[in-house]
Amino acid sequence: MDEEEYLKLLEEAYKKLPQTKGSAERFEMPQIEIAYDGNKTIWKNFQKFAEVFRRDPEFMLRYFKRELGAPIVLDGPRAIIHKKLLPQFIQKKLESFFRLYVVCWECGKVDTHIINVGGHKELVCEACGATRVIR
Numbered sequence: 001m002d003e004e005e006y007l008k009l010l011e012e013a014y015k016k017l018p019q020t021k022g023s024a025e026r027f028e029m030p031q032i033e034i035a036y037d038g039n040k041t042i043w044k045n046f047q048k049f050a051e052v053f054r055r056d057p058e059f060m061l062r063y064f065k066r067e068l069g070a071p072i073v074l075d076g077p078r079a080i081i082h083k084k085l086l087p088q089f090i091q092k093k094l095e096s097f098f099r100l101y102v103v104c105w106e107c108g109k110v111d112t113h114i115i116n117v118g119g120h121k122e123l124v125c126e127a128c129g130a131t132r133v134i135r
């Protein structure tokens with residue numbers, strides 16, 4: 001299965017989530033703040049997402065480097081992307097990150113953390129105890 005098919009599968013699984021319970025709907029995704037500096041895209045509030053998602057900024061950075069296809073460096077609260085990108089594109093990748101690595105598919109809550117199990121990682125939900133393997 002290639003990356004695209006995998007993401008499509010995830011997308012479908014996410015759509016089947018129960019919509020009534022869980023805090024996913026109450027969870028307010030902050031707006032990304034973007035500025036440009038020459039050919040660089042400045043993601044002004046990158047760190048904020050690491051905070052609200054409770055994820056390691058380095059872990060997020062690796063994901064976005066891969067997904068945005070550009071070198072990224074952290075600069076305080078900001079991330080400097082060495083490529084000119086549309087905010088909508090970054091927003092879309094951010095939503096994918098959220099579905100993959102933050103929200104629980106069982107209950108839709110965002111009270112989760114990531115653990116290392118043997119050679120892989122698992123997303124553990126603190127609300128309902130569900131786990132799922134991530135990559």
Ligand SMILES: [Zn+2]
Pocket residue numbers: 104105106107108109125126127128129130
């Ligand atoms: Zn859960």
